[in-house]
Amino acid sequence: MVDGAPAAASSAELVEDLFRKEYAHLVSALTRFLGPSHIPLAEDVVHDALVSAMHAWRFGVPEDPKAWLVRVAHNRAVDIIRRERRHRSFLPELATMTALTASIEAALAPAAESAHQLAMMFAVCDPRLNRETHVTMILRWLCGLSPKEIGRAFLVDTPTIDRRLHRGRGRLRQLGRLPDVADLPDIDTRRDSVLHALYLLFNEGYHGSDPDDPVRPFLCEDALRLTELLLGAEATARPEVHALAALFCFGAARLPTRLDEDGVFVPLEDQDRGRWDPARIERGLVHLARSAAGDHLSPWHLEAGIACEHAIAPSVRATDWDRIAGFYQLLAEQAWSPVVALNRGLALAERDGVDAGRRELIALAGEPKLSRYPFYWAARADLERRAGCHAAARENYARAVALSRSPAERVSFERRIASLEIS
Template sequence: MTEAPGAHSPAELVEDLFRREHAHLVSALVRVLGPSNIPLAEDVVHDALVSAMQAWRFGLPRDPKAWIIRAAHNRAIDIIRREQRHRSFLPELATTTALTDTIEAALAPAAEAAGELAMMFAVCDPKLSRETHVTLILRWLCGLSPREIGQAFLVDTQTIDRRLHRGRGHLRELGRLPDVDDLPDLDTRLGSVLRSLYLLFNEGYHGSNPQDPVRPFLCDDALRLTELLLDARATARPEVHALAALFSFGTARLSTRMDEHGVFVPLEDQDRSRWDRARIERGLIHLAHAATGDRMSRWHLEAGIACEHAIAPSVRETNWDRIIGFYQLLAEQSPNPIVALNRALAVAERDGLEEGRRELVALAAEPKLSRYPFYWAALADLERRAGRHTAAREQYEHAIALARSTAERAAFERRIESLRIS
């Protein structure tokens, strides 16, 4: 056993490893055991975690990942042998040799992508709700517990348990996880998968959890799963590249979105020298691949907007004309008050504060925006920049009253403080 450099407690390291390996282990075991035995697969993975936490109390093995995969392998074989008389398993597990070989192959690194891809398309069946899709992805492909998922979406654990129950019930009907290449409704399912990954990314980028509104690991998971789609011929589509580009540009800015005090930092105040240039380059490559074909999806437009922000040296030097054009197309394709809000802010940068303010005021009757703190903060910002500090203070106070987290509230309070200084 050896201590990992800069390690925290073994329990924390095991938990981090477990989260990262959860998707691989669960999807691999579900492929072996069959979707009707998802609870059994989860039990195997949980037992492997418990074994690791007990065995690693006094130090970590040289290869923790290999250790936990071997523990899952051994535990799966033990449970299958014990349960074979009482459960329906796939024919491949009929003999001891076949059982060992099948488990070994399923847990091998070469099978990791195929297992996760099959699992993702199975859980994103259009018959299930979008909330259920995201819940199942967070549980089985990101390794979050029901309690953590409930905290992310501000619902109780019982609600998450019901969604998981529906998901398990649906998967039991499949018999086997699907082969993505053979899915008759591939296009419909792919749409569900992409929307779910978008919601997953947004939850990590600026989510609803008041204590933890930015969780980079969820953004990274969304990007990882999107790029996984690009490894399969059937799903390597331009719109998938566009979504991967959007996520790449977004993750490039994550380190500057909050300061050392846990307060949100506006785009104009972010230190662009700290943006991840490798991620931006990765986004540009994805965007180039997305340019093939003849369809301009929502993801193309959002990635185009994100790209202009990512490559601009400053807010002042941003190509606002292109951004407004993208927002206009996006509004025509997917009408949404948040899109209209963002377009109005871009108009303020290109055409002047009063023109942007006029468009924002015209949106005041939108029910969704009336409860959205960033609408009032946007109005306040334009008033502040125009020198109307009394009006700005009122709008910031409205935003504070609607703030969903300490990070949001502190950002708005900081703006009010700036009014006193100026």
């Protein structure tokens, strides 16, 4: 039994990882095949496949675990549909078992995977649902997170997530079937919703609200994967999608240095740029170049341009702050927010001097969102420290500590207070 324990643990980890990766393929394929009103049925099929894998793989993982899981999902779907047909008319066009099994086989085929996930993503990002619901449904049905995991990520209880999913299911039922994205009459509006949802998803992975796990790289990976999925279809490939993919690549390149060995956030100026992922930066540059087609400059283009300047600069001092400040000015004109204004102020501090930045940040003190945002007070403190006003810096760092959402943030701010004592 002792010898078998590590193998069992390894199998359990493999099942968990495979389930999350394949969940999107299986649920979106079955939903498209069965219709959105049968999402619970699709989820049951995939859940049963997971349970079967957990039992069957305890003493050995199959040579092709993905194919095994797909086959079990196929068989389970056939069994459930056969049972359901005894009670009511269920997919009447599948009059024979041969037609049924062939149709499920085609639905689960790898060649159809991208089309199914695109259809699912555009369906869940219905403009009549809010973006919190969009992100919740993407995390559930396209990233494979459980309602409990989603709730933990966004600091809400599981019943709240269940209600969002219920609203989403209700809207999807009205569609009847998941259409091809090219057939959607409101594809441009839906694309905007999709991109905003993916942006929120990436941000949750890059610096989320879960106090125990504030950096979740796999969410960043999922956001990038789904964004690049859009680029693989003519109906959804647009310059602004390349811009968003570029933004994600530049951000993902910095993930290895976001936290130190103690799990504490590392400020940009202290990050080891030698550990940034050069392949990701190069990939981002390719996406950014392709985003230049057309004459529309979206907020995603501007944010990607800012991220690019940070990614290619050898140091904070050598960063082109004039370009960054210009991008932030354009972004503020297009899509002003308190956080955009905060970052613009920090860019001005680098370009025009600390006093210019301090004036900008002080002018934002009345913004309700920033009053509860720890990084606003940390930014104020950083500029006060650089100006030699250590008492004011200490006071602002203390406010950042009080508002911190995780130990990773709190300890980072406490270290900066400690550094004032020895400077």
